[in-house]
Amino acid sequence: MIEVSEIRKQFGEVRAVDGLSFKVAEGEIFGLLGPNGAGKTTTISMLSGLLAPDSGTITVAGMDASRGDRRVRALMGVIPQEIALYEELSGRENLHFWGGLYGLTGAALKRETDRVLDMVDLTDRADDQVGKYSGGMKRRINLCAGLIHSPKIILLDEPTLGIDPQARIKILDIVKKEAESGTTIIYTTHYLEEAEELCDRIAIIDKGAIHAEGSLAELVDLVGEEDMITVTGDFKSWKGDNLPEGVRLDHMEEGSLRFYISRKDSLGSLLNSFFGAGISVESVSIREPGLQGVFLKLTGRELRD
Numbered sequence: 001m002i003e004v005s006e007i008r009k010q011f012g013e014v015r016a017v018d019g020l021s022f023k024v025a026e027g028e029i030f031g032l033l034g035p036n037g038a039g040k041t042t043t044i045s046m047l048s049g050l051l052a053p054d055s056g057t058i059t060v061a062g063m064d065a066s067r068g069d070r071r072v073r074a075l076m077g078v079i080p081q082e083i084a085l086y087e088e089l090s091g092r093e094n095l096h097f098w099g100g101l102y103g104l105t106g107a108a109l110k111r112e113t114d115r116v117l118d119m120v121d122l123t124d125r126a127d128d129q130v131g132k133y134s135g136g137m138k139r140r141i142n143l144c145a146g147l148i149h150s151p152k153i154i155l156l157d158e159p160t161l162g163i164d165p166q167a168r169i170k171i172l173d174i175v176k177k178e179a180e181s182g183t184t185i186i187y188t189t190h191y192l193e194e195a196e197e198l199c200d201r202i203a204i205i206d207k208g209a210i211h212a213e214g215s216l217a218e219l220v221d222l223v224g225e226e227d228m229i230t231v232t233g234d235f236k237s238w239k240g241d242n243l244p245e246g247v248r249l250d251h252m253e254e255g256s257l258r259f260y261i262s263r264k265d266s267l268g269s270l271l272n273s274f275f276g277a278g279i280s281v282e283s284v285s286i287r288e289p290g291l292q293g294v295f296l297k298l299t300g301r302e303l304r305d
């Protein structure tokens with residue numbers, strides 16, 4: 001549905017986007033995960049036709065999208081990072097404005113406005129001024145503005161930035177439902193858990209380039225991330241020698257040991273070695289590897305939420 005090849009965008013000396021390529025299939029949720037300044041917004045602006053790339057190509061549904069083609073724009077709903085609403089108008093009036101820009105009029109405009117308001121649970125507050133809304137409510141209306149024309153493709157640029165947990169859950173829910181109904185989605189975020197929870201495929205972006213791309217499982221495999229095991233108990237008599245294969249001791253303190261294991265079956269051997277040595281184990285916790293470790297290994301930096 002979307003094919004991006006070697007796009008670049010430079011602002012003065014800053015290479016905001018530096019040779020980015022990726023493909024997104026129909027109905028897929030594709031995540032661009034990266035810190036502030038990684039080039040996410042610049043990428044979204046080029047996809048939506050707002051900015052022309054310095055070089056490279058963007059193809060959407062078989063059409064060249066790098067020229068701001070109207071047919072391409074009609075397929076897309078864009079939810080920008082900066083909220084684009086008129087504060088002095090009501091939520092409903094804002095949506096009438098946006099719907100009008102997408103060519104909706106009369107009964108269809110009214111119907112679609114009601115549909116999206118209902119979707120984000122803002123029907124009751126629709127006639128209040130946007131200026132009186134909470135941050136989460138503004139985000140939800142912003143989302144509506146990009147969905148009012150039932151686009152085939154949705155570009156969301158950090159749509160949950162700085163909002164309350166409930167509004168966040170609502171937004172993630174809507175994105176999932178849209179994808180289930182076949183809409184293609186590009187979702188940018190710097191929240192690891194959002195990318196993990198939501199995206200079918202994730203591209204890790206930093207300094208204008210993609211460092212790795214794949215499903216969560218593929219990314220974790222790629223860097224060979226290990227499970228982290230924390231064991232609590234009484235280890236006074238433990239000597240710490242003869243660790244089973246695939247087990248690495250990482251941290252030790254009174255009553256608690258932390259290991260990394262590279263093979264799942266090593267955990268059994270480890271626990272057996274404790275039982276064999278007469279050590280009483282109180283608890284075992286396992287943390288499976290996630291994007292945090294992947295990001296650190298690929299970029300040498302932490303991605304903090």
Ligand SMILES: Nc1ncnc2c1ncn2[C@@H]1O[C@H](COP(=O)(O)OP(=O)(O)O)[C@@H](O)[C@H]1O
Nearest residue numbers: 011014015016035036037038039040041042043
């Ligand atoms: N219009 C602009 N003029 C100059 N520099 C810009 C402009 N837009 C973005 N940049 C720079 O390009 C880089 C990427 O920015 P951006 O795409 O906004 O990243 P992100 O959305 O991942 O935070 C940053 O270094 C930013 O300062």
Ligand SMILES: [Mg+2]
Nearest residue numbers: 040041081158
């Ligand atoms: Mg941004």
